[in-house]
Amino acid sequence: MRQLSKNQTPADLTLTIPTPIMKPKVSVLIPTYNYARFLDEAIQSVLAQTYTDFELLIMDNCSTDNTEAVVRPYLQDPRVTYYKNEKNLGLVGNWNKCLDHARGEYIKFLCADDKFHPHLLEKFVAVMEAYPSVMLVTSYNTYFGDRNRERVRPFTGLVNGQEARKHMISEGGKNWIGEPSAVMFRSSGLAVGHFNPKLVALIDKEYWLRLLTMGDCYVIPESLSYFRWHDSAQTAKVRNKMYERTFEVYHYITSIKKFNQEKRINDIPNLDQMIRMRASRVAALVYRTLPFIFRPDYRQVFLRAWQIGKQEHVMFHPLERLVRGEASLKGNKK
CATH class of the missing domain: 3.90.550.10 (Spore Coat Polysaccharide Biosynthesis Protein SpsA; Chain A)
Structure with a gap:
């Protein structure tokens, strides 16, 4: 410095x-x-x-x-x-x-x-x-x-x-x-x-x-x-970066949970549900990027999404939602 x-x-x-x-x-x-x-x-x-x-x-x-x-x-x-x-x-x-x-x-x-x-x-x-x-x-x-x-x-x-x-x-x-x-x-x-x-x-x-x-x-x-x-x-650049916001929101929610656990705070009772929902949206990136996995940038997204989906046990949630007609692999419905 x-x-x-x-x-x-x-x-x-x-x-x-x-x-x-x-x-x-x-x-x-x-x-x-x-x-x-x-x-x-x-x-x-x-x-x-x-x-x-x-x-x-x-x-x-x-x-x-x-x-x-x-x-x-x-x-x-x-x-x-x-x-x-x-x-x-x-x-x-x-x-x-x-x-x-x-x-x-x-x-x-x-x-x-x-x-x-x-x-x-x-x-x-x-x-x-x-x-x-x-x-x-x-x-x-x-x-x-x-x-x-x-x-x-x-x-x-x-x-x-x-x-x-x-x-x-x-x-x-x-x-x-x-x-x-x-x-x-x-x-x-x-x-x-x-x-x-x-x-x-x-x-x-x-x-x-x-x-x-x-x-x-x-x-x-x-x-x-x-x-x-x-x-x-810089904030505008971040918003334009492909897929990053999907990962970002997941990490944001998990960081809140970690902080609450460390401080023994329990003011947000549905945090686990929110994490699983966000993890499911991350897992959907596995299927969206799979056809392009030969490209280094898509492969990186695929691997990050795979790790989170596996860790949160939600790897098949996007397919289940697709079967129920609740989502598309091209994007998530609100």
């Missing part, structure tokens, strides 16, 4: 220990990879906050663009620290590296292509201070760029943590809490661990569910963060 001071050039980058300022109330974390074209706007939105007791950590995941040049002018502000990984750690690895360096009582992510409303930190911190039972705060947010609309939440104000978990885990439950740029949580929540490296598209949702075992949620009914929608967004 390399830290760039304001007087260094990229060629001078060495492993150094930053001089800490007084422990901040909030750690704002910007993980980034080759997003120099958006990063300046993101940083400015943090430094323009009406609430100023924060540190800003920029975690560069070994970018090859001009990220260092964009960051350099902001290092004159003692609240700003820049790190560059020696090698690319992957999306989740870089998020977790951000958590390792955070020193604030409250943690606030900002994706490098997003931005904050000027009053976001002020209003989020006020909620945290007023409601000691709240583990995480979110708000409405606005999409901008290729899409422009406000995203609201199904709840407002104080939401019981257990009820929020049930609503999100239920079949078809969406991540209504929002993306990392929309959420603040207490650093004490790190007791549940870091982001799950086995996940790709549901990383944040699974983490919010774990945090909600430690406290409540509060929803501010105002758009206080802005989510940039563009073709190069």
Whole structure:
């Protein structure tokens, strides 16, 4: 891990220990990879906050663009620290590296292509201070760029943590809490661990569910963060990847069960049924990819699906559903 001071050039980058300022109330974390074209706007939105007791950590995941040049002018502000990984750690690895360096009582992510409303930190911190039972705060947010609309939440104000978990885990439950740029949580929540490296598209949702075992949620009914929608967004790339979401949802549900078992939580009684249903959908990939098994990419999907289907004892469920007319091997009916 390399830290760039304001007087260094990229060629001078060495492993150094930053001089800490007084422990901040909030750690704002910007993980980034080759997003120099958006990063300046993101940083400015943090430094323009009406609430100023924060540190800003920029975690560069070994970018090859001009990220260092964009960051350099902001290092004159003692609240700003820049790190560059020696090698690319992957999306989740870089998020977790951000958590390792955070020193604030409250943690606030900002994706490098997003931005904050000027009053976001002020209003989020006020909620945290007023409601000691709240583990995480979110708000409405606005999409901008290729899409422009406000995203609201199904709840407002104080939401019981257990009820929020049930609503999100239920079949078809969406991540209504929002993306990392929309959420603040207490650093004490790190007791549940870091982001799950086995996940790709549901990383944040699974983490919010774990945090909600430690406290409540509060929803501010105002758009206080802005989510940039563009073709190069990593989440958009994930959604377009063939078959990955089928595996992803299965791993997401199994990770919830594992966490509940470790913490001896039994607030979702139908988890086993949900796992078998998702495993059955994974097993269906065995039959869909079998005609193309000579191709390496399909063979990989086949082997992964076979292993899960066998492990969960659902290998023949897709065929049974097909016989009953409940499904097609080309796709699953809701």
